[in-house]
Structures are given as structure tokens and as C-alpha cells.
Amino acid sequence: MKKLMLTTTLALSLMLLCCAPALAADPVKTLSGDITLAQAQKILAAALKKAEAIKVPMNIAIVDAGGNLKAFYRQEDAFIGSIDISIKKAVTARYFNMSTRTLGSVSQVGQPLYGIEASNDGLILFAGGVLLVDANNVIIGAIGVSGGSVDEDESVAMAGAAAIK
Amino acid sequence: MKKLMLTTTLALSLMLLCCAPALAADPVKTLSGDITLAQAQKILAAALKKAEAIKVPMNIAIVDAGGNLKAFYRQEDAFIGSIDISIKKAVTARYFNMSTRTLGSVSQVGQPLYGIEASNDGLILFAGGVLLVDANNVIIGAIGVSGGSVDEDESVAMAGAAAIK
Amino acid sequence: MKKLMLTTTLALSLMLLCCAPALAADPVKTLSGDITLAQAQKILAAALKKAEAIKVPMNIAIVDAGGNLKAFYRQEDAFIGSIDISIKKAVTARYFNMSTRTLGSVSQVGQPLYGIEASNDGLILFAGGVLLVDANNVIIGAIGVSGGSVDEDESVAMAGAAAIK
Amino acid sequence: MKKLMLTTTLALSLMLLCCAPALAADPVKTLSGDITLAQAQKILAAALKKAEAIKVPMNIAIVDAGGNLKAFYRQEDAFIGSIDISIKKAVTARYFNMSTRTLGSVSQVGQPLYGIEASNDGLILFAGGVLLVDANNVIIGAIGVSGGSVDEDESVAMAGAAAIK
Known part of the structure; x- marks a missing residue:
């Protein structure tokens, strides 16, 4: 990829030399409006503050609009086993555009979606996964928190989500 | 694979040269009567029409008689998590030659097939997977739909399946 | 989810009754500019046309900007084993924002990224995965094609990608 | 887990009641000296600064002494496929207590460890994974970076690692 990068640099230099407006520019790589790292950091900070207030060490995961990991923090003493759960909670919320609490309520024994957790390499169906909706009312990702009781x-997830409203 | 293609081209050239009717022909690669892409497109179109009529964005998957993916569509705003569910619904229906609703009813807690969803890398046991039976009464695959309530x-799956009756 | 849907319908009816502009609207579920099903169908049609022109049956997969499956077609006689390869080619191209041919060239034995295919549950490092860049020069997904020689x-992938330029 | 928390609360209440200094305290959950979230944030900040200086968007992952994810950031436009690679680089470095560059050099075709990447659900054998050694000369984890050329x-990984020396 180094060679690739050098080629890109060379192409860029040539572009700057000629300033030709007709030259094909590098394509845009991220859809406009997707969550930024700055937003994710703001969400993490608000979630951490809440976790500290209730004195429960947490794993906090944030995914983007495509369901791909954007940021993650694990506090001291937070369960190692909750790394995966927090990430799966965030993914689950975004994959079905609802909180994991809501999805869980329709997936219990005897409910319509019973067994849904066998899909998507494992979903998490208890509370702690919440959508991230920005000030423009667009879903830009989700946050998943794991470490204490589901409530x-x-x-903590809701405290994080509130930071970008 | 390039070499493979060249060999095929060579064999074809030789066939054209000799026109010998006794020459061993390339083996037939697909079972006669298996679902065609044209049929799958017809099914997808009918399913999409129904999804639009009820205004619920859907994931629609079609598998062939061998249970292998033949065609897939995801509408705007349809759950990302339902990609996998729609495909698994189609696979489940064909793997057991019944609708996922029927299989689900005998797989609930306390029922004979309880736990079957752990097999086959994950089955889906709620409604939305339906067999595709053609005009000759032959099962040629299955359709799985996910995005709304299971009903x-x-x-939507039944609207799709009706297109090739 | 049926109950959920009914609740949503009820909430919607109430909203229509009051017409209060301050009422929270449903959040936007898809980022503006992501690939639409209509675009995917156009790409599939162009790719199919090319596959028919060169007489090689193909698997054709399209993923969106988040790398999630959007649409898929398998032609008659196309390799069953190429279902997975075509999807992985599309995913690989989007995951690294370059064609699988380019990524493959820097991942060969002795090259800097040798072994990269062990990541992401398996990447495909030979040609056939191509980015989908729209008329606004935005990457909106990728197409992966498998069934013939890599060329x-x-x-076929490039014929598909050209349909939305 | 709720029940668990209630039990803990109960135990805590009893402790407060008796104030007995001999009472068995909650066991210590984290090894003394393991990486803290504060250290991880410092490392992430230093790595981000370097990534911005060289203008290459990166995925940055940090694991603790146990090889478990501690913190993660993905910058805008950084490859989605590098989420997994950055985490695997950090894990690989800690699992073998050497940089991924060093491990890679002894794992090439014809070298002693050829094929090692098939273990541990996939290792990464090119540069970008570096050990985190604190001021007391203790390995407290590792950092993995992916997004540009391996150099x-x-x-960026080394800039991050230098922040806690």
C-alpha cells in the first residue's frame, strides 16, 4: 500500500500543478451526516460521567450508521465479558432501529420474534442498546453499554445518546 | 480459473470444427426445473409490489432447490439485521420443506423440535419463510422476507410465491 | 413486533389528528445519498448485460456504503461457490475503498499486506470487486462479481459500476 | 445480573452496618498496574495527533495486559476493514510480546512460523501492532493501528506507545 500511497501523492502533486478543474477528484469516502469521531467522543464522555455517578464500571461501544464500530471504552473493573455484549447491543439496536429493550420484549418465549438472537452471529436482547439520533432527527448510529444491571x-446509554440531541 | 476458461474455449473450438454429434458434450450444470433468475425476478417484483402496498420496507431473499442464494433485494430503510434473517428464513423453509411458521410451531418450548434453531448455523423459526412451488407442483426453492411484523x-413472501403458481 | 406496529400506527393517527408541528417525527433511518434499490437494479441490469455478452454465467453482489448486502443475482449455471466470493469481493472493495485487484497486488507473498485475507472473516484478494461511485463522486457501495476468469x-463489475456514473 | 447487583447492594449494606474491619472485602478485580482508561485515552490522543500530522485517517485499538479490548477510535474516512485489522494487530502484539513487524518477519513463506496467522482466530503479521510498556518497564497492553501503509x-502506533513511557 506504500507504493499505492506514493502513487496517490504523485497524482495529487500533478493535480496541484495543473489545477485543472476537469481533473477527477478523489471520491468522497464517507456519507454526509454519518457519526464523527468528535460526536462519538462527546457521547463517550457523557456516558462515562453517568457511569461514574452511579458507580458502576462499564463497557461502552458506539457504532456508525452502517453498524460498524466507531469508538469503544472499557473502564477499570468492568467485566471483560461485556466487551462483546456492549458491541453486540450497539449493533443490535442499529440493525433493527430500536432499543435492545424494545426488541427483547417481542423476542421472549411465546412472543412473535422468539429465537431472533440466533441470527446475525448473535444479537443481544436485553436493555442497554440505544439509537443515536442527531439534532436533525437522523439515526447516525447506536450505543451499547454493559457492566451493571440492564437498567x-x-x-448510561441514554446519558450518552442525550449528548448529541 | 483463467486456465479453466481457456480450456473450455479450446474444447468449444474443437467442437465447432468437427461438429461431431457423438462428441461428449459439456455436462449439464443445473438440474432441469430449478428456479431461474427470470422466475426469481418475477417473484421479487411481486413481493416488492406487496411490500409497497402495505408500506413496510423489506429484505427479500430467494434460494434455489439446493438451498443456495439465488437473488436478494433490500429496500430503503429496511432493517440491516434482516438481511441475515430473510436469507435464513428462505434457507430454513427449503431445508425442512415447510414454512418457517409451521416449523416454528413445533419448535417452541416444550414442543418436539425445541432447540432446532441451533443447527445449520442458525435457523429462523417465525413466519416469513415460504416454499416456492411452481406450476408443475415442484418445490424449486424458497423465499424469506424480513422487515415488518411476522404476519x-x-x-409479502406469499405474494412473491404466488407469482410462479 | 405486530403490537409494536399497531402502537406506531396509533401514535401516527394521533399525530395526524393534532397536526402539532412540535411533535417528534420518526427519525430518518438511512443516511442521505446511500445506494438505493433502484440504483442497485440498474447496476445489476448493466452487469447482467455484460455477462450475457461474454457468455459467462455470473454471481453479482452489491453492498451499500456501510458494506451491508443490498442486492444479489445468480445466473443459471453460475458456480454455487461464487455466491460467497462475489459478496466477499464487494465487501472487500468497500472495506478498503479500492478494487480487490489493487488490494490483491499489495497482499501477495513478499508484499506489505501479505496475510490480510485472514482478517474480517475472510477477504477476497483477486479482481472482480469494484467501488460504486455515483455522479456526485461519492462512494455509495461496491459490486462483486464471480463466475469466470478474474478478468x-x-x-462485468465495471460494466455494472458504469451504470451510475 | 440485576439479582447480582441487588446481592452486592445487600452485602454492602451489611458491611456498612457492622463496620467490622475483619470482614472479607470484595476481591480486587483488576491486576495492579494494568492499563487504565486514563492511560488509554492519553495513548489515543497521541496517536490521533500523529495520524493528523501525516494526514492518514486511522483505526486505533488498545488492548490491556490480558489482550482484551480497552479502547478504540476510528477517524472519519478510515477503512471499515481496518477495524478488525487494528484490533487484531494489538492482540497479536500482546499475544506474542513483540511487534507485529517482528512476528511477521519470522512468519513469511519459508520461515519458522509460516502459517501462524491461522491460529487465534486470525493474527495480523504486518507492521502496526506495538507493545505498550509503561515507565516501570512493564508490558501493560498493546496498540494496533490500521489505515495507511504499514510504515x-x-x-502512529509508536507515537501512541511513547505517550506512557
């Missing part, structure tokens, strides 16, 4: 997890 | 999913 | 695969 | 990746 504690969800309260 | 909505199944209604 | 044939890539020519 | 660029490694320079």
Missing part, C-alpha cells in the same frame, strides 16, 4: 446499562 | 413478512 | 469478473 | 500505521 443501569440503559441509563 | 406482514409472511404476506 | 471476466472484473469486466 | 505509516506503525509510526
